[in-house]
Amino acid sequence: MxxxxxxxxxxxxxxxxxxxxxxxxxxxxxxxxxxxxxxxxxxxxxxxxxxRLASGGFTATGTPSEHAAAVADRYGAGRADLLLVLRPEPGRLDEPEVAGAGQRFAARLAREPGVDRVRSAWDGASPGLRSGDGRRALVLVDLAGGESDTARTAQRLVPEYSGRQGPFAVRAAGPAWALAxxxxxxxxxxxxxxxxxxxxxxxxxxxxxxxxxxxxxxxxxxxxxxxxxxxxxxxxxxxxxxxxxxxxxxxxxxxxxxxxxxxxxxxxxxxxxxxxxxxxxxxxxxxxxxxxxxxxxxxxxxxxxxxxxxxxxxxxxxxxxxxxxxxxxxxxxxxxxxxxxxxxxxxxxxxxxxxxxVPWAPRPTVGGDxxxxxxxxxxxxxxxxxxxxxxxxxxxxxxxxxxxxxxxLADENVLPPHAEARTTAHLVQREFGFDPQRTLAVVLPRASAGDGQRAADGARAVTGAGPGGGGALDAYARRAGALPGVAAVRQGGSGPRGGGAVLLVTPSAAPQSGPAGDLVRDLRALPSPGPAYVSGWPAQVLDxxxxxxxxxxxxxxxxxxxxxxxxxxxxxxxxxxxxxxxxxxxxxxxxxxxxxxxxxxxxxxxxxxxxxxxxxxxxxxxxxxxxxxxxxxxxxxxxxxxxxxxxxxxxxxxxxxxxxxxxxxxxxxxxxxxxxxxxxxxxxxxxxxxxxxxxxxxxxxxxxxxxxxxxxxxxxxxxxxxxxxxxxxxxxxxxxxxxxxxxxxxxxxxxxxxxxxxxxxxxxxxxxxxxxxxxxxxxx
Incomplete structure (x- = not known):
């Protein structure tokens, strides 16, 4: 009691x-x-x-950029999961033997389980995949599944496809390899x-x-x-x-x-x-x-x-x-x-x-002052x-x-300085004017397929590469290229059946910077011929x-x-x-x-x-x-x-x-x-x-x-x-x-x-x- x-x-x-x-x-x-x-x-x-543990999960879910990324994937403009840098030793990329080896390398990689799509500097449909000095080429690999699946696939593929591969010295980067x-x-x-x-x-x-x-x-x-x-x-x-x-x-x-x-x-x-x-x-x-x-x-x-x-x-x-x-x-x-x-x-x-x-140790006390x-x-x-x-x-x-x-958001920079995914990503940023990991993809599903070339011409006019064209898509490309913080605009292809169009917008600022986020907002607010879906790393960071x-x-x-x-x-x-x-x-x-x-x-x-x-x-x-x-x-x-x-x-x-x-x-x-x-x-x-x-x-x-x-x-x-x-x-x-x-x-x-x-x-x-x-x- x-x-x-x-x-x-x-x-x-x-x-x-x-x-x-x-x-x-x-x-x-x-x-x-x-x-x-x-x-x-x-x-x-x-x-x-x-x-059984997941490797990613650092980006927000249920955001506009996530929905836009799913649309971009259907148009082949999604962010590549794996990026391979090929350097011929010796030789140059345009030599017949080197080009043939590059095409065979990409074809063999495309047949691997877990690989959805491969784009290379030799397929003729993926511009910007060569370094400025013409000594390096990129191979972009889209992998099947979520982040954890792509990381496991990259863990399996990279050891097999990196290092010495025929006439090439191959290095790997990309979000899947960084996660692995x-x-x-x-x-x-x-x-x-x-x-x-x-x-x-x-x-x-x-x-x-x-x-x-x-x-x-x-x-x-x-x-x-x-x-x-x-x-x-x-x-x-x-x-x-x-x-x-x-x-x-x-x-x-x-x-x-x-x-x-x-x-x-x-x-x-x-x-x-x-x-x-x-x-x-x-x-x-x-x-x-x-x-x-x-x-x-x-x-x-x-x-x-x-x-x-x-x-x-x-x-x-x-x-x-x-x-x-x-x-x-x-x-x-x-x-x-x-x-x-x-x-x-x-x-x-x-x-x-x-x-x-220990002679100088104080007397043990428990609960004392x-x-x-x-x-x-x-x-x-x-x-x-x-x-x-x-x-x-x-x-x-x-x-x-x-x-x-x-x-x-976490990227390859969370890895140690010597990690391959980090050093190779920095190499791509230095040597390639077009960084596929940081480019914004603008998907226009209702754009006329016939305007694709005019849009590309209009984009080149904005960036100082040639005369412009006409049409709504052309006008949109010109307006996009005139936005503050745009370094370049390129034609990125069309939809699965030739419908719609994709524009690739390269920001002039770092992808996680404030100006890059402002550019995403400006692109989303820009009048467009039909709905426009803006995806890419800067959009994910902003969302x-x-x-x-x-x-x-x-x-x-x-x-x-x-x-x-x-x-x-x-x-x-x-x-x-x-x-x-x-x-x-x-x-x-x-x-x-x-x-x-x-x-x-x-x-x-x-x-x-x-x-x-x-x-x-x-x-x-x-x-x-x-x-x-x-x-x-x-x-x-x-x-x-x-x-x-x-x-x-x-x-x-x-x-x-x-x-x-x-x-x-x-x-x-x-x-x-x-x-x-x-x-x-x-x-x-x-x-x-x-x-x-x-x-x-x-x-x-x-x-x-x-x-x-x-x-x-x-x-x-x-x-x-x-x-x-x-x-x-x-x-x-x-x-x-x-x-x-x-x-x-x-x-x-x-x-x-x-x-x-x-x-x-x-x-x-x-x-x-x-x-x-x-x-x-x-x-x-």
């Missing part, structure tokens, strides 16, 4: 969750045996995962990241907990979460598209969150497990406090990731699924499997201190305006580069930006409302949820500024192993980074606020509670942030630029949040807000609401609350809690 006469609930809830926790605490061996069996099932489901190389690199980087992160994370936790046994538990839970997520993704791949890069997110986020959650629960258990308290009672108290906060935190992270479903990017959708699955599994492992281990290990969880033989963080908290709360303003200014300065962010911009306000609103609502339910405060949202947004936009500074502008690239600045950021990465990092930010906030609120209920002293909360959580926050940052930084070692940006951004976000935000900005704001932190309509002054445990007796003191306590981070043991834990052991 508790102090109110109600039956005592050690978990603090009346839901189904206590029954699951009850089984874990009272049947630990059966729980772990079931987990081992489940791991065996996961291991059986995981093989073949990478063969990125997929292979991502798989290699996943294994390397796990091998790098595992030992370092284990060392960080072992030093933080001063126990090798305790440190092994979070790593084991991380392995369970990652393996389980791989199995679930394998099943999901049968019904929806799952990106190959989702496995990299699962590896980093799974280990990071599992370590994060387990670190707090293990620390709480070691604090509770004192003389006279059984291992089962200590584990029960840990679940009621830190365990409950883990569940709420996981819900918040999942809600943040679910916002990604709003955006029409298959890549983001698959990343959302992957993130949600691994977060749920990490939380389940921390609240079901970890307590079973703790009950079985008992006192042995603290064995094998790695610093036991950090002198360093206490001094920092006291200084910040003594001068909150000075330190809070300085921290806010620093974060705003970090935000500044983001104002010049230029968002684009993706507009799709993102139209949905972004709703996504941000949903994240803010969802976070504020859950934090309010957790704290019963009005001001704290607003602070959580505002501070989280400020710290994350500062990280976005760092991304622009390093990856777009090319400063301090040695931090990430050296990269070549591309002048753009892939637009999907800031979205993904925001959702994941915001969830992690709120994760730390919940643990900190619950600790501060617990101290405030006991004393009624807001400033003292803030200092107490920072002092008691600082050491664990530092360790947890380092562990998560190491897992994310391992992702940043990838040679794929997308993964490098994501890993760098998440690692920096965690470190900034655990130091500047939690150590300086949050205590300064809470000190200035005073008792208003805990105000809510209908609450009496000096009375804080529940911290999320669902109810319990008042704690006593000047600010005793009618709801129970949820300890944050490392947790805090009070006499009545330990007594309640001992009394509740029989109930479990």
């Amino acid at each position: 508790n102090g109110t006469g109600a039956p005592h609930d050690p978990t603090g809830t009346g839901s189904a969750r206590p029954r699951l926790w009850h089984f874990s605490l009272h049947r630990p061996r059966r729980t772990l045996a079931a987990a081992a069996l489940l791991c065996a099932v996961f291991a059986c489901l995981t093989p073949g995962l990478f063969d 190389q990125a997929t292979r690199q991502a798989q290699h980087d996943l294994l390397r990241a796990e091998l790098l992160a595992g030992p370092v994370v284990l060392a960080v936790i072992a030093i933080a907990l001063r126990s090798l046994v305790a440190a092994l538990l979070p790593v084991l839970l991380g392995g369970f979460a990652v393996l389980g997520a791989f199995a679930v993704l394998r099943a999901l791949s049968a019904v929806t598209e799952v990106s190959v890069f989702a496995t990299n997110l699962v590896g980093a986020l799974g280990f990071g969150l599992a370590v994060d959650y387990a670190l707090f629960v293990v620390a709480r258990f070691r604090e509770e497990h004192r003389p006279g308290v059984t291992a089962r009672a200590a584990a029960a108290a840990s679940l009621r406090t830190a365990g409950h906060t883990v569940v709420v935190s996981a819900c918040l992270v999942c809600c943040a990731l679910a916002v990604l479903f709003l955006f029409p990017f298959p890549f983001l959708t698959s990343m959302a699924w992957a993130g949600i699955v691994v977060v749920v599994l990490a939380a389940l492992a921390a609240t079901l499997l970890l307590p079973a281990w703790l009950v079985l290990l008992g006192d042995r969880v603290g064995r094998f201190d790695p610093l036991a033989r 950090s002198p360093l963080w206490r001094r920092i908290a006291r200084e910040v709360t003594r001068r909150p305006v000075r330190y809070g303003s300085a921290c806010a200014v620093l974060l705003v300065l970090m935000v500044a580069p983001f104002t010049s962010a230029h968002l684009g 993706a930006r507009e799709a993102l911009a139209s949905r972004l306000p709703w996504a941000l609103l949903l994240v803010a409302l969802g976070t504020a609502g859950v934090v309010h339910a957790f704290t019963r405060s009005v001001l704290v949820p607003l602070k959580v949202v505002a501070v989280g947004a400020l710290s994350l936009t500062a990280v976005f500024g760092a991304l622009v500074f390093v990856f777009q502008e090319g400063h301090l690239t040695w931090l990430v192993g050296g990269v070549t600045a591309t002048g753009t950021l892939d637009m999907t990465i800031p979205l993904l980074l925001f959702c994941v990092a915001f969830g992690l930010s709120v994760d730390y906030e919940l643990f900190l606020v619950s600790r501060v609120q617990e101290a405030y209920r006991r004393t009624g002293d807001n400033t003292g509670a803030v200092v107490r909360g920072i002092a008691r959580t600082g050491r664990l926050f530092t360790a947890a942030a380092l562990a998560v940052a190491v897992a994310m930084a391992a992702l940043a070692t990838s040679r794929v630029l997308l993964l490098k940006e994501l890993g760098f951004g998440l690692a920096l976000a965690v470190l900034v949040d655990a130091t500047l935000v939690r150590g300086v900005l949050v205590p300064a704001v809470m000190r200035l807000a005073g008792h208003a932190n805990w105000w809510a309509p209908g609450r009496k002054p000096g009375r804080a609401g529940p911290a999320g445990d669902g109810g319990g007796p008042p704690r006593g003191g000047t600010a005793a609350a009618g709801a129970g306590s949820v300890a944050g981070a490392d947790g805090e043991t009070s006499g009545d809690l330990a007594q309640a834990a001992r009394k509740s052991s029989a109930a479990f």
Whole structure:
């Protein structure tokens, strides 16, 4: 029974969750045996995962450019999936022997399974496929299927058709080959990241907990979460598209969150497990406090990731699924499997201190104050305006580069500088005046087939190549060529039965630049003889930006409302949820500024192993980074606020509670942030630029949040807000609401609350809690 006469609930809830926790605490061996069996099932489901994963999904779906691309494909004017550069050695392209070899090469390639169409410099119908010096020729290959199918076909064809082929030296490029190389690199980087992160994370936790046994538990839970997520993704791949890069997110986020959650629960258990308290009672108290906060935190992270479903990017959708699955599994492992281990290990969880033989090492303490963080908290709360303003200014300065962010889509530049798809694409851009990968195709289905030559003549007149012709199509071509930003206009052929026409418009600006987007808008607004469909890479980039911009306000609103609502339910405060949202947004936009500074502008690239600045950021990465990092930010906030609120209920002293909360959580926050940052930084070692940006951004976000935000900005704001932190309509002054445990007796003191306590981070043991834990052991 508790102090109110109600039956005592050690978990603090009346839901189904206590029954699951009850089984874990009272049947630990059966729980772990079931987990081992489940791991065996996961291991059986995981093989073949990478063969089923998608390679693309970076462009927006349901856009005008997607529809136009389908029309262009029917007219043979679609963007080629594979591009082969042929250089005769020796000889020239117009020599009979070389031309014959080129025609035979194209014909043999056209007979390959999975190849829809081949265009070459020797077929007479594809102008512009020779370099300016006449030494190189292009062969454009259209492949069957979606992005993943074309990438697999390219993976099969390129090794066979590149290198020395008769009189030619052949190199490959194109979106299909770039995706194939990125997929292979991502798989290699996943294994390397796990091998790098595992030992370092284990060392960080072992030093933080001063126990090798305790440190092994979070790593084991991380392995369970990652393996389980791989199995679930394998099943999901049968019904929806799952990106190959989702496995990299699962590896980093799974280990990071599992370590994060387990670190707090293990620390709480070691604090509770004192003389006279059984291992089962200590584990029960840990679940009621830190365990409950883990569940709420996981819900918040999942809600943040679910916002990604709003955006029409298959890549983001698959990343959302992957993130949600691994977060749920990490939380389940921390609240079901970890307590079973703790009950079985008992006192042995603290064995094998790695610093036991180090003479200068401090005495191990679990749940104790950090002198360093206490001094920092006291200084910040003594001068909150000075330190809070300085921290806010620093974060705003970090935000500044983001104002010049230029968002684009992933292309061959995400590959390492030496990758064949990237170097060959740059060669084509330098040597060929006509770049088929960046040209806009304007399809005019109702244009008269008889006007085709007149249109070509009119286009040549616009570009200074000859006299113009007449007719509506001719007039349209001349108007198109006169638009700002047009470098050239060419006739691109006609429809399947000779009807309609295709004009190929080459922008003078880079395909992901603002002027290229303006040209797409101008072409779509240009009066035309019948409907005009504008397709091509610049059109896809423009439509993706507009799709993102139209949905972004709703996504941000949903994240803010969802976070504020859950934090309010957790704290019963009005001001704290607003602070959580505002501070989280400020710290994350500062990280976005760092991304622009390093990856777009090319400063301090040695931090990430050296990269070549591309002048753009892939637009999907800031979205993904925001959702994941915001969830992690709120994760730390919940643990900190619950600790501060617990101290405030006991004393009624807001400033003292803030200092107490920072002092008691600082050491664990530092360790947890380092562990998560190491897992994310391992992702940043990838040679794929997308993964490098994501890993760098998440690692920096965690470190900034655990130091500047939690150590300086949050205590300064809470000190200035005073008792208003805990105000809510209908609450009496000096009375804080529940911290999320669902109810319990008042704690006593000047600010005793009618709801129970949820300890944050490392947790805090009070006499009545330990007594309640001992009394509740029989109930479990």
